[in-house]
Amino acid sequence: MAVRLATVRTATEKQVAAQSASPWWRTAVVYQVYLRSFADSNGDGIGDLAGLRSRLPYLSWLGVDAVWINPHYPSGGADGGYDIVDYRAVDPEYGDVADLEALVADARNLGLRVVLDVVPNHTSDRHPWFQAALADPDCPEASRYHFAPPSENPPNNWQSLFGGPAWSRTPDGRWYLHLFAPEQPDLNWRDPAVAADFERTLRFWLDRGVSGFRVDVAYGLFKDAGLRDNPGAYSPTLFGHGPEQAMTWNQPEVHDVWRRWRSVCDEYPDTMLVGEVCLADPREVALYSRPDEMHQSFCFRLLKSPWSLASFADGVRSALDAFGTVGAPVSWVLGNHDKDRQVTRFGGGAVGTARARAAALLVLSLPGSAYLYAGDELGLPQAVVPDEAKLDPIFFRSGGARSGRDGCRVPMPWNGDPGVGFSPAGSAEPWLPIPEDWDRYAISAQSRDGGSMLTLYRRALALREAHPALGSGDATVSTRGDVLTVRCTGPDGGVIRCVVNMGPDTALVRSRGTVLLASSTSVRRSPASVALPPDTAVWLADV
Structure with missing residues (x-):
């Protein structure tokens, strides 16, 4: 459309x-x-x-x-x-x-x-503060992280978001906190x-x-x-x-x-x-x-x-x-x-x-x-x-159970050139491999x-820039059957409805307004309604 x-x-x-x-x-x-x-x-x-x-x-x-x-x-x-x-x-x-x-x-x-x-x-963990804290437990920089004295077990049951315990040991046996990877020690914001x-x-x-x-x-x-x-x-x-x-x-x-x-x-x-x-x-x-x-x-x-x-x-x-x-x-x-x-x-x-x-x-x-x-x-x-x-620590910390974010x-x-235009011609291999069919996108x-x-x-x-109702208005949310409707009213009084059909069948949406944009070319307009296929959204400027 x-x-x-x-x-x-x-x-x-x-x-x-x-x-x-x-x-x-x-x-x-x-x-x-x-x-x-x-x-x-x-x-x-x-x-x-x-x-x-x-x-x-x-x-x-x-x-x-x-x-x-x-x-x-x-x-x-x-x-x-x-x-x-x-x-x-x-x-x-x-x-x-x-x-x-x-x-x-x-x-x-x-x-x-x-x-x-x-x-x-x-x-x-290569930050100068942490390096100083590793070298001297009594230095001022040590208080900028969370350290705990040597003991058999970690200080508590906290877990890393990347998998495994959130505590690791320093070479001298202290524990330090990292809610992400061990190479990412948490700062102590009480300092x-x-x-x-x-x-x-x-x-x-x-x-x-x-x-x-x-x-x-x-x-x-x-x-x-x-x-x-x-x-x-x-x-x-x-x-x-x-x-x-x-x-x-x-x-x-x-x-x-x-x-x-x-x-x-x-x-x-x-x-x-x-x-x-x-x-x-x-x-x-x-x-x-x-x-x-x-x-x-x-x-x-x-x-x-x-x-x-x-x-x-x-x-x-x-x-x-x-x-x-x-x-x-x-x-x-x-x-x-x-x-x-x-x-x-x-x-x-x-x-x-x-x-x-x-x-x-x-x-x-x-x-x-x-x-x-x-x-x-x-x-x-x-x-x-x-x-x-793969390079993501989530993949390695989970033992491969989580695929990671790569x-x-x-x-x-x-573009369609070799390497899809990411690098100049004749460059080194990209830091992550590019799929062979990536040029289609x-x-x-x-x-x-x-x-x-x-x-x-x-x-x-x-259209968002041209119509104040999009992005800068007030919105109300309603549902009917498998259809989600967000009615957006702009500061100028203009109204645009975003209607999304999230069901398996075509939905009829009543409207005599203008179809500003549709996510599918299969949307069909009649004088009083819009036929919205499954998995499709439309912007309607109501009159």
């Missing part, structure tokens, strides 16, 4: 519009870049800042508002960059600080903002030196023009002061951590950290914080976005929901209700670097692709911001990575295909 694309605005026009609108982050579409897998500029098989910089015009053409970059810091390499050695530097594999400054400048000229990833829960150092880190990057931070493990940082056992076996709930992990996550003291960080951001106009908050109760997640804390906290309900009417309806409704109580926008997420790709999660093949297309229209219609993961706009499935090529981190396909091919996933995303983003 044809739709007229909105004219792409210049950077200056976007800036003028932003000055008269609400804060940019409330309705932004943010594109997540897994830096190592996005674009390789120098042929070493690893994506880098110069590669991302060269592809910024693509992101402007796509129609997103900001770019979130996964960690770019010098790292020990144990967990995809999330084990950091130096928070105020750039890993030489990716470039240097000047490269990041040039990226920020180029992005700004295209009307894009840059958001960095910051990891305050843990460091690398004021930790807080002071991170505030210096925030200012270091804000002074270089970045527009904010995605905060890793924002629900962590503080642990139970007495290191008491968790009350239940390690068994995270479907949507995140709950009471069974009461001693390791969501301690009340953590909210004071975000109040301090918010005050730092307030010194830099138009900057923001968005937190990774993996908690089961959306009301607890929303508390991290109170007016004096972070600007946003991710809503992972749809990311972790199966394709079902009940799950999606509850996911949307519960998030809108929870965040509404604190006056914050919802930050919607369908995909990221930690979860299997949507196409695969929703059933794979043609069925999974159809559902991913429908889910995209649902999320992009909802009030609040939307976070897209690089490659989701191409309909990439979860890649099959051979065991011998499959959603395979490099982006840009290439941007070069999809940009010429009016029915492609990429074209659907681009049309949706153009």
